Amino acid sequence: MRLAPLGEHAQIVLVRAPTPADAAQVNYLRAYRDVRCNGARTRGLSIGPEDAGDKSLEVEGAQRVFLFGTAERWAPRDATGAPGVVDLVGNRCEYLVSFITEPSHTYRVSEEAGEAGCRISVLDEQTSHAPPDLAEHDSALCNELGRKRESPPPRPQACRQDVPRGATDHVASLARCS
Numbered sequence: 001m002r003l004a005p006l007g008e009h010a011q012i013v014l015v016r017a018p019t020p021a022d023a024a025q026v027n028y029l030r031a032y033r034d035v036r037c038n039g040a041r042t043r044g045l046s047i048g049p050e051d052a053g054d055k056s057l058e059v060e061g062a063q064r065v066f067l068f069g070t071a072e073r074w075a076p077r078d079a080t081g082a083p084g085v086v087d088l089v090g091n092r093c094e095y096l097v098s099f100i101t102e103p104s105h106t107y108r109v110s111e112e113a114g115e116a117g118c119r120i121s122v123l124d125e126q127t128s129h130a131p132p133d134l135a136e137h138d139s140a141l142c143n144e145l146g147r148k149r150e151s152p153p154p155r156p157q158a159c160r161q162d163v164p165r166g167a168t169d170h171v172a173s174l175a176r177c178s
Helices: 144-149
Strands: 009-014 024-032 045-047 055-060 064-076 086-100 106-114 117-124 135-137
Touching: 009 024, 009 045, 009 064, 024 106, 045 055, 064 106, 064 117, 086 117
Parallel strands: 009 106
Antiparallel strands: 009 055, 024 045, 024 064, 064 086, 086 106, 086 135, 106 117
């Protein structure tokens, strides 16, 4: 629901995905200004099973916006599984798309992570069509989740000149410099 006219802004709406009664889908969406998702970003959106409806955010009009999103579908384990434990079913989807927003337009973004595969849809409410310049990009360019999971480079081992030979056989952290 919009409280005031959008004016020079556009609105991005993340649509709550329909899911089977025995599953839940979680969707995340973030808007950026460049393909590498660097710099300032608008606030992100997430929709989970506890959310009753769609969520929206405002972005600048007449600007290219890059939308990075993920979708995951989860379901409770069968009767033999542990209570309260859920499993990933279907797919874990990740995508990066971009388009130039039109001022005062509203764009509805739908994500699906079903067993048949991943699907992303962006529709301009004013035209009932996808933006004419909608482009798909390699999500690895913007994969902030992956960047967080990368392990840091190994730290160089410290060494000491004063460690007697053979001490490193018992205490590996006392590496002797060669």
